[in-house]
Amino acid sequence: MGRKVAVVGTGQTYHRSHRPDVTSREMIREAVTSALADADLKIKDIDAVVIGNMDHFESINYVDTYSIEGSGAFMKPIMKVSTGGTTGATVAIAAYYHAASGLFDRVLAVGFEKNSESDTTGAIITCSDPIWDRFSYSGAIPSLATEATAYMEQYGATQEDAALVGERDRNHALNNPYAHLQRPLTVKDIMASPMLAYPIKLGDICPRSDGACAMILAADGIAQKTASRPAWFKAVSVRHTYTWFGDSTDYNKGLVSMQQASQEAYARAGIRSPVDELDVAELYLPYTWAGLKWIEDLGLCGRGEAARFVGDKNTHMGGKLPINPSGGVISTNCIGATAMLRVAEAAIQVMGKGGKRQVPEAKNALATGFGGCFWTDVVILSSERP
Amino acid sequence: MSDWRKDVEPLTLKGQIAIPYTWHVGDVGSRFLAALRDEKKILGSRCPECGKVFVPARKNCGACFVDISEWVELKPEGVIEAYTIVHYSHPIQPVKPPFAYALIKLDGADVGFLHLIKKDLDKLKNGLRVKAEFSGERTGKILDIDSFELV
Amino acid sequence: MDKAAIVGVAQTRYERRKKDQIFADMVFDVTRAALDDAGLTINDIDSVVTCSNDFYDGRTISGMAVGDAAGGMDKNISTVSGDGTFGAFYGLMRVLSGYKATIVVAHYKGSEGDVKITTNGMFDPIFHRFLGIEAISAAALQANAYMNLYGLTEEQFAEVSVKNHGNALNNPYAQLAMKITVADVMNSKKIADPLKLFDCCPISDGAAAIIIAGEEIAARSKKKPVWIKGVAHCCESYLLGDRDLAKPVALSEAARKAYAMAGIKNPLREIDVAEILEAFSYMEPLWLEGLGFCKPGEGATLIGKGVTGMGGRLPVNPSGGALSANPILVAGLARLIEATLQVRGEAGARQVDKVNTALAQGFNGPCGQSHCVWIIGGKK
Numbered sequence: 001m002g003r004k005v006a007v008v009g010t011g012q013t014y015h016r017s018h019r020p021d022v023t024s025r026e027m028i029r030e031a032v033t034s035a036l037a038d039a040d041l042k043i044k045d046i047d048a049v050v051i052g053n054m055d056h057f058e059s060i061n062y063v064d065t066y067s068i069e070g071s072g073a074f075m076k077p078i079m080k081v082s083t084g085g086t087t088g089a090t091v092a093i094a095a096y097y098h099a100a101s102g103l104f105d106r107v108l109a110v111g112f113e114k115n116s117e118s119d120t121t122g123a124i125i126t127c128s129d130p131i132w133d134r135f136s137y138s139g140a141i142p143s144l145a146t147e148a149t150a151y152m153e154q155y156g157a158t159q160e161d162a163a164l165v166g167e168r169d170r171n172h173a174l175n176n177p178y179a180h181l182q183r184p185l186t187v188k189d190i191m192a193s194p195m196l197a198y199p200i201k202l203g204d205i206c207p208r209s210d211g212a213c214a215m216i217l218a219a220d221g222i223a224q225k226t227a228s229r230p231a232w233f234k235a236v237s238v239r240h241t242y243t244w245f246g247d248s249t250d251y252n253k254g255l256v257s258m259q260q261a262s263q264e265a266y267a268r269a270g271i272r273s274p275v276d277e278l279d280v281a282e283l284y285l286p287y288t289w290a291g292l293k294w295i296e297d298l299g300l301c302g303r304g305e306a307a308r309f310v311g312d313k314n315t316h317m318g319g320k321l322p323i324n325p326s327g328g329v330i331s332t333n334c335i336g337a338t339a340m341l342r343v344a345e346a347a348i349q350v351m352g353k354g355g356k357r358q359v360p361e362a363k364n365a366l367a368t369g370f371g372g373c374f375w376t377d378v379v380i381l382s383s384e385r386p
Numbered sequence: 387m388s389d390w391r392k393d394v395e396p397l398t399l400k401g402q403i404a405i406p407y408t409w410h411v412g413d414v415g416s417r418f419l420a421a422l423r424d425e426k427k428i429l430g431s432r433c434p435e436c437g438k439v440f441v442p443a444r445k446n447c448g449a450c451f452v453d454i455s456e457w458v459e460l461k462p463e464g465v466i467e468a469y470t471i472v473h474y475s476h477p478i479q480p481v482k483p484p485f486a487y488a489l490i491k492l493d494g495a496d497v498g499f500l501h502l503i504k505k506d507l508d509k510l511k512n513g514l515r516v517k518a519e520f521s522g523e524r525t526g527k528i529l530d531i532d533s534f535e536l537v
Numbered sequence: 538m539d540k541a542a543i544v545g546v547a548q549t550r551y552e553r554r555k556k557d558q559i560f561a562d563m564v565f566d567v568t569r570a571a572l573d574d575a576g577l578t579i580n581d582i583d584s585v586v587t588c589s590n591d592f593y594d595g596r597t598i599s600g601m602a603v604g605d606a607a608g609g610m611d612k613n614i615s616t617v618s619g620d621g622t623f624g625a626f627y628g629l630m631r632v633l634s635g636y637k638a639t640i641v642v643a644h645y646k647g648s649e650g651d652v653k654i655t656t657n658g659m660f661d662p663i664f665h666r667f668l669g670i671e672a673i674s675a676a677a678l679q680a681n682a683y684m685n686l687y688g689l690t691e692e693q694f695a696e697v698s699v700k701n702h703g704n705a706l707n708n709p710y711a712q713l714a715m716k717i718t719v720a721d722v723m724n725s726k727k728i729a730d731p732l733k734l735f736d737c738c739p740i741s742d743g744a745a746a747i748i749i750a751g752e753e754i755a756a757r758s759k760k761k762p763v764w765i766k767g768v769a770h771c772c773e774s775y776l777l778g779d780r781d782l783a784k785p786v787a788l789s790e791a792a793r794k795a796y797a798m799a800g801i802k803n804p805l806r807e808i809d810v811a812e813i814l815e816a817f818s819y820m821e822p823l824w825l826e827g828l829g830f831c832k833p834g835e836g837a838t839l840i841g842k843g844v845t846g847m848g849g850r851l852p853v854n855p856s857g858g859a860l861s862a863n864p865i866l867v868a869g870l871a872r873l874i875e876a877t878l879q880v881r882g883e884a885g886a887r888q889v890d891k892v893n894t895a896l897a898q899g900f901n902g903p904c905g906q907s908h909c910v911w912i913i914g915g916k917k
Contacts, residue, residue: 002634023412023663026445043451054598055591055618059407061658064619065902068775069448075790077770078907079627082591082618084598090615094627101633114410122405127597130401131559240600241610260611372598396556403595409662419663440779442664448774468685468782470677471730476653479669487674489682489778498778500665512685528664 002100004386006223006230007347008216009039015180015211015332018116024058028070028112031212031337035108036072038353039216039226046216047104049073052081052091053113053336056123071110083240084127085284085371087111088340089379092215093236096379099219100233106222111340112212115333120208127372133245140286141205143245145197147374148289150251152199154304157292159199161307163190165291166203166330168316173327175317175357180209180332190288204288211334213341220385231350231365231381235268237261240375247373257376258297258368265378266299269386271364275300278380279362280349281315281323282342284370285330291315291323298368317359325349325357339369343379350381414445417457422530426520430495432456438496462518463537464492464499471507480529490516490534502533509536538798539917541632542755542762545575545640545748546874551712551862554648555742560594561606563744564642568607571640571746576759582748584636585614588624588643588866592655607642607746620814621745621870622899622909626768628749638750645864647740652865659903661776672816672903673737677729679782679904680819684731686783686834689822691731693837695722697818698735698860700846705857707886710871712862713739722818736818738863745870747877763880766894766914767799772907780904788827788898788908796829799912804896805830808912810852810879810889811845811896812872816859820905821845824898825853828910847889855879855887869899873911880915 011034013019019027028051036043049071051064060066064073064080071078083090088111095109121139128137137143151157167187173179190203216226223230239257241247262274271277281300285291292306300321301309309315315323324330326345329338346365348354354362363384369377411419414431421427430439431454433447439458446453469488472479479485484507489498501518503510516534524530547570549555549563558566564587572579585607589599596602600616607614613636617624621643628639656672683689699719705711717735725734755762771794773787774780792804801807811828815821822836830851831839839845845853854860856875859868876895878884894914901907 018410020410021413022445023410023415026412026414029446052618056403056405056597058409059405059658059662061590061592061655062619062902065659065772065906066661066775068772068906069444069446072448072451073772074448074451075771075773075787077791078772079623079770080618080901081615081627082598083600083616094615097627097630097634100635101630103630103633117409118405118407123597126403126405126591126595127601129602130596131399134401238613238615239611240604240614242605373601391557394557398556401595407662411663415663448779468678468682470674470681470732472674472677473727473729474673476669476671478654478657478671480667481669487668487670487678489678489782497776500668500670500776500778502668512681528667 003102004220004232005096005099005217006232007381008218008223008227008230009035010215010344010347011035011038012178012213012341012344013211014178015209015334017209019114019210024112024114025067025070027212028067028110031214032072032108032110035214035216041216043072045106046072046076046108047106048098049076049078049108049110050081050091050095050098051078051110052087054082054084054087056126057113057115057118057335083372085335086339086369086375086377087336088213088338089343089369089377090238092340092343092379093238093377095217096233096236099217105219107217109215109217109340111337113334113336114210115208115335116210141200142197144287145200147251148199151289151293154252157307159191160187162204162288162292163187164310165288166190169324169328169330172317172325172357173331176326179327181207200287206286206329206333209332209334211337213337213344215340215344227351229351229383231347232385234380234382234386235265237265237378240372242373245373255294255297255374257374258294261376261378262298265380269380275321278321278364278366280325280359281321281366282326282345283323283368284339284342285328286370322359325354325359339377342367342369346381350383414443418443419526423524423526428460428462428492428518430458430460432458439494440497441492441495441499458494460495461493463515464490466512466514466516467491467498468512469510486510488534501531504533506536538766539764541629541749541751542764543747543877543913544750544755544758544760544762545571545577546877547571547574548710548745548871548874549743550710551741551743551864553712553740560602560644564603564644565606567744567746568640568642571748574760575748579608581754582608582638582640583612584631584639585609585612586624586628586639586641587616588619588621589616590618590866592658593645593650593865595650603642603644607640619901620866620899622873622911623770623901625747625749625870625873626770626909629765629768632749632751638748638754640746640748642744642746643867643870644744645867646742647864648742652740674729675777675903676817677732678777680731680817682782683819683823689837691723692719693841694736694818695719696840697815697821698722701854701858701860704847704855704887705861708856711857712741714857714861732817738816738859741862741864743864743867745867745874747870747874761881761915763877763913763915764917767795767912769794770907770909777903782904785823785827785905788824788905791908791910792828795910795912801912804828805851808851808894808896809892810855812854812856812875813898814859814869814872814900816863818860821853852889855884855889872899873897876913880913
């Protein structure tokens with residue numbers, strides 16, 4: 001088996017709609033510098049770098065080699081991992097394997113995106129199969145809307161139920177100085193916002209952000225010396241099944257990738273009752289309905305119970321299992337960094353560095369990534385060395 | 387079962403992914419490009435640790451991983467370190483072949499500067515001196531230098 | 538090392554245009570063939586790594602096209618955007634972390650895109666891209682810098698093309714197998730000085746797969762396991778002008794680390810065969826220098842003396858190398874597969890005598906900015 005690994009430092013940029021003052025490479029360096037400072041390390045201490053984004057958002061081929069001066073990988077090993085929306089999490093997971101393998105002691109993971117530089121939907125549409133799907137696929141929002149209507153039909157959840165997820169996350173973002181959208185939004189505001197694709201309204205959906213995130217992982221023995229309270233990896237799990245869109249439209253089954261990945265991760269982490277054993281969750285919820293349906297898939301509440309579970313404020317700050325103290329994806333979405341921000345924010349909670357967004361005594365944290373073709377990544381971090 | 391393969395007509399579909407981009411040049415790059423456009427000047431920057439002068443100017447040194455704040459104005463002249471004469475044509479090229487790419491060590495710089503040479507291709511040699519010819523109409527891009535020419 | 542082994546390999550035939558197969562078809566074929574080669578079923582595989590590139594595939598999240606074809610359904614899977622040697626490196630790390638067996642696949646169809654546009658995308662969007670530079674013209678600059686530093690000749694590079702296209706005659710997977718002379722190379726069409734047509738790799742379609750496993754699976758695989766002795770990668774500066782293009786420093790550093798892991802002190806004596814990614818003829822001598830097989834500036838001499846020929850002390854690219862087929866991303870994995878076949882003694886007409894230790898190398902980025910070096914061997 002591999003070595004135990006922990007997060008020993010995180011860094012992120014202040015996320016904005018536009019960062020005209022920096023190039024991608026310069027923005028990456030801001031996050032890297034801040035992660036190094038957080039871990040009290042120098043770039044020479046880093047043994048390997050993993051980086052990821054989505055190529056067509058900035059139109060840069062080989063971001064690994066492009067980024068060297070920003071990522072600090074000059075004369076070091078650097079590898080690029082890219083899996084769409086899940087990228088940030090798969091990069092963090094790749095960094096985990098770098099250290100767990102025994103080949104590297106201190107590994108830097110970097111996710112970034114400058115969504116302001118391209119047409120996000122224009123780029124996302126090209127994820128569809130050029131022969132069979134591209135003529136009809138119109139981007140992420142309509143496919144998520146289809147999932148939402150199926151959920152509404154199945155369990156009678158209302159648009160207001162979903163909007164409460166948005167209100168919650170946007171309120172949480174007020175505690176996070178790095179969040180992109182720092183204006184609170186109420187259920188009423190969301191209900192009154194323009195309809196994009198029924199039932200998704202502007203207030204239900206994530207923004208496009210410019211930003212970068214970096215994390216430093218260290219192997220057992222080194223992690224304890226580097227951080228006073230490292231965030232240990234208890235489990236990682238990935239499910240990127242489905243090549244064809246049609247394969248994933250049985251919405252009545254729920255989000256199968258999330259069910260599978262979370263069950264595998266809980267088993268690996270020895271978690272039997274996630275809602276009781278987890279203290280905080282940073283979930284990749286790109287739209288409000290995900291905050292209902294997907295928490296069922298994660299086993300945080302029963303089928304069809306999410307509206308009530310969220311409505312009873314179990315997932316708000318101070319509740320049983322606070323979700324997205326950072327404000328989540330609905331407040332900040334620099335796509336290649338988005339899933340890494342979930343892992344980094346989970347680490348921040350475990351390390352007790354959350355400031356105003358800290359969940360008191362957070363020991364076990366869940367982070368998810370979502371993207372691709374209804375794909376899921378799951379990471380479980382803990383203050384306890386596994 | 388597999389007999390049909392012999393007669394199948396392999397079809398193709400034509401497509402293109404065409405996504406518009408607006409790259410932010412950043413504060414440092416913007417000052418560099420604005421200097422080309424407004425003053426016909428080539429700006430570099432010097433790393434406070436290793437002392438290397440980079441061109442185009444950089445915000446930080448990759449090797450030392452420290453911020454750079456010192457600007458250095460370079461002479462628009464230098465020496466050919468490497469070159470190639472391109473004989474094929476492609477729409478991405480800004481000029482019809484034959485033309486040359488060259489890495490030029492500008493006077494005062496410690497790194498090569500990549501640009502075009504359009505004339506006197508038969509006379510090119512490593513080590514020859516060249517100077518920048520600026521475009522008449524400049525808009526804040528690397529092609530505000532039209533090309534380099536033999537001195 | 539010696540904790541993980543290559544237990545299964547497969548490649549498609551490399552061709553200019555595979556009209557009858559989409560990416561998933563090619564990947565499915567090599568996945569199945571690699572499993573057959575190893576005597577394993579897809580149920581023995583618990584981890585999958587695909588190598589793909591959104592630019593080359595004209596598709597965002599390009600890994601989506603091949604995940605299921607690689608057996609990724611309901612498994613832990615990821616995608617390395619880069620050369621297959623890097624994908625295999627990730628596969629190895631997953632095995633060393635506890636997975637039983639990782640299959641690594643790579644695919645590429647040069648016939649479907651425009652490689653000048655996609656490799657122009659490797660260059661800085663602000664300072665370099667508008668100059669129109671792409672992989673070939675950048676390589677030509679590197680060849681010029683290399684020649685100029687050491688006083689090398691175009692004929693010396695041509696010898697690599699003659700050797701590798703000739704070696705390809707023994708490789709049933711190769712795309713461009715040709716018996717040619719130095720004069721043929723010298724007289725071939727000018728591309729970008731000093732590179733001529735026969736100095737350059739072709740545009741290729743193809744796929745390859747490799748299975749890396751821990752000791753448990755290795756003990757029961759059908760073929761003799763080929764043990765991973767050492768592997769490392771390293772990247773240097775980005776902008777061409779920041780680099781000394783005639784000195785492959787990242788390759789030297791990757792080789793130094795890989796040799797240290799494998800306990801290799803004198804590579805020329807201890808390595809029996811090398812498969813290296815020479816997309817252009819000049820790269821072979823330059824990479825040989827970076828790999829420490831000779832002193833800087835002496836790579837071409839080594840080739841000229843016949844050391845790297847099939848009968849030489851260190852045959853290089855018995856397969857014909859990337860000059861004979863260059864499906865990008867697949868090309869590095871093909872080097873590792875060819876090295877594996879050499880260690881197994883299964884390389885057929887291209888087999889080198891008595892191979893105990895083999896080297897494979899691949900790279901990412903313009904002019905070999907980021908290199909990955911593998912040392913593999915038949916004995917634990």
